[in-house]
């Protein structure tokens with residue numbers, strides 16, 4: 396089960412809050428998958444919510460990177476775009492429990508990796524380049 400860990404924090408208040416919420420949305424979906432029957436409209440709504448919140452979060456994260464002149468903004472934006480494309484593609488493929496398990500595995504693995512690796516680099520950049528007070 397995917398779970399938030401304080402080690403995932405990058406040190407930017409609203410971004411850490413968004414990440415925590417994204418982990419929670421995926422954890423809720425995982426719990427649903429493990430405890431209830433597959434219902435297409437429930438799963439469809441949950442994935443729509445995840446997709447919308449992810450877009451909202453990426454926009455905020457990208458605005459933050461712009462504000463601090465983050466040098467790898469372009470590459471980071473590309474990673475966000477390809478993730479959204481993948482989620483949209485997978486949304487149309489979720490037809491039963493097995494495909495739902497696959498998408499949950501992809502989402503949780505991708506998100507945790509992205510937060511630790513790519514978003515973690517933003518945190519390191521902030522630590523090294525901005526005054527803290």
Ligand SMILES: [Fe+2]
Nearest residue numbers: 456509513514
């Ligand atoms: Fe990101």
